[in-house]
Amino acid sequence: MSFNIEARKVQQTGGSSYIISLPKEWITKHGIKAKDTIGVLSQPDGNLLITPYMSSEKQIIEKKFDVDEIKDSDFLFRLLIGAYIMGYNIIEVTSSRKFISDIKHTVRAFRDITIGTEIEEESENTIKIKDLVDPTEMPFEKTIRRMYIIANSMHEDALKALETGDKMLAEKVIEIDDEIDRLNWLVERQAHIVLRDIILCQKLGITLEDASNFKFISRFLERIGDHAVKIAKNVILIDYQKIDKKLYENIMKASEISLELLNKSLDAWLQKDLNLANENIESIKKLTDACNAIKINPNSEYLVEIGFIIESIRRTGEYSSDISEIIINNLI
Helix, strand or coil: CCCCCCCCCCEEECCCEEECCCCHHHHHHCCCCCCCCCEEEECCCCCEEEECCCCCCCCCCEEEEEHHHCCCHHHHHHHHHHHHHCCCCEEEEECCCCCCHHHHHHHHHHHHHCCCEEEEEECCCEEEEEECCCHHHCCHHHHHHHHHHHHHHHHHHHHHHHHHCCHHHHHHHHHHHHHHHHHHHHHHHHHHHHHHCHHHHHHCCCCHHHHHHHHHHHHHHHHHHHHHHHHHHHHHCCCHHHCCHHHHHHHHHHHHHHHHHHHHHHHHHHHCCHHHHHHHHHCHHHHHHHHHCCCCCCCCCCHHHHHHHHHHHHHHHHHHHHHHHHHHHHHC
16 A cells, blocks of 8 residues: 655635645545535644545445355354454345354354444344444443453452352353453444544544553453453362462452552543552562462462462553553653
């Protein structure tokens, strides 16, 4: 793809009006005629954006998948998620013959786990899925804050399950993972839509850099949720009555530091506080020391499981520190 800049001379008409000619190829491509209205947006970096659209309504993009060429239902599910994240408004699944039950189940599973998708049309060999979410009604800040709450709750419950031996609570943590996944997919989708739709970007009152940073923060929070799930899965394998109480105390101490890092990154983001974000990054050493201080009996029956739990506690704090770095970059 060529990105050569065309030079256009500025001409003056009347006393105070200035004009430039628009490229004919661009005019033809978008079907613009004389006296049509186009959008002109001044950018913070000094550039001027000219768009053929005055709103986002015309930017409907479709993606089709032919299941004759997709034999694996898991692969189809990944393709559907990929199309959703990339911001396609309409996703169509087709076949040359009647759908097998696995295909229908996969499409419905995709519909159920994504936010704002509904099956608009369905026949024996065609299913059309439409996105009904208005991006302006799902602002990034609201979604990110909800992800923080869920990630915090998942981590707390996973460690509580370890402390009390409550395997049902651990199972619930695993189930909640779908919720934080679907929010992360929504943020990634919104970010991709915004990156190609500068008008929507301005409607949301954010910059392109903001959208990119929200996507990274969302991804880190989703990974924190994944580590809560890893803790929960290992808790299920452990008989907590066989674990030394001092070991529990040290694990809980490290967990408290990790959660403190997570919550402080939220505070730094909400308060737009550079110093708080910096303090959070420097506090990671405190967590590292707490994790290193946990001594596990090499003959322990649950040596591997406890090791995985400690590692997930450490990674949760590190991801929180990574979020603080993004906050500093964004504020600067």
